[in-house]
Amino acid sequence: MKTLKIGALEYTAAEGIGAIHAFTTRLGGVSEGVYESLNLRAHRGDCDENVRRNYEILATALGFSLPGLIATHQVHSDTVRVVSRADMQPLLSTWPDCDALITATPGLTLAIFTADCTPVLLWDAHSGAVGAAHAGWRGTALDIAGKTARAMCRELGCKPGDLHAAIGPNIGQCHFEVGAEVPRAMRQAYGEAAEAAIRPQGDKFYVNLKALNALSLRRAGVENIEISSECTACSSARYWSHRLTGDARGSQGALITCGVGRQEGL
DSSP: OEEEEETTEEEEEOTTOOSSEEEEOSOSSOOOGGGTTTOOOSSSSSOHHHHHHHHHHHHHHHTOOGGGEEEOBOOSSOOEEEOOGGGOOOTTOOOOBOSEEEEOOTTOEEEEEESSSEEEEEEETTTOOEEEEEEOHHHHHTTHHHHHHHHHHHHHOOOGGGEEEEEOOBOOTTTOEEOTHHHHHHHHHHGGGGGGGEEEETTEEEEOHHHHHHHHHHHTTOOEEEEOOOBTTTTTTTSOOHHHHTTSSOOEEEEEESSOOOOTTO
16 A cells, blocks of 8 residues: 655555545644544534535545545444435435445445544456445454445446455554453454454453454455555554544545546555
């Protein structure tokens, strides 16, 4: 993955995805205080005008159309929604509950939000169809990444071999300290294969969510997978981390536009 800069804006993009996309950082927007500066999540206390301006900055830099943006109202589920132009709403609307979106409609941009959870983007190199998934630890245990890939094949006619996936910045294993319920859920979901992503330490565990989401994708037949090395908790000046600050924060976004249109620098 590469870090790209356009003025003050910084974001990460995958070299294997040939569509407009980004894993945003908190850099390059106009929000202030705990939301400084590229907060993309409305309804968290930030000024709507600032959030709207942040989207305008991002859309101008990447080259996607804001009216075509469709986002998630995330509930840590395994719900994958197929969307089309009929699902378009005004920017900063309250979107339907789901944790993943897929589309084959050219020009639509899908968006999910994170602040430690794992963002996963998918692109079909043959058709240009795309998917975006938000994988918290519950979503990871529910196989949300793999289910999104399977839904693209089932609903949009994609083939696993044509899919390219990118797993973006999240809370790394170095900081994701949890109790026994998280590794228990991962073992139930992935069996013995989960053990490589679980490191016990006393009565706590450190879990590698990137590795588990990559496993989820591979089990769905996706082999072209790029994985960010960045940890949101390690790089708190660059990313928001819910683990570090709780609700006093903004949110990163992971966005991808249906079609083919590689941005400058990749």
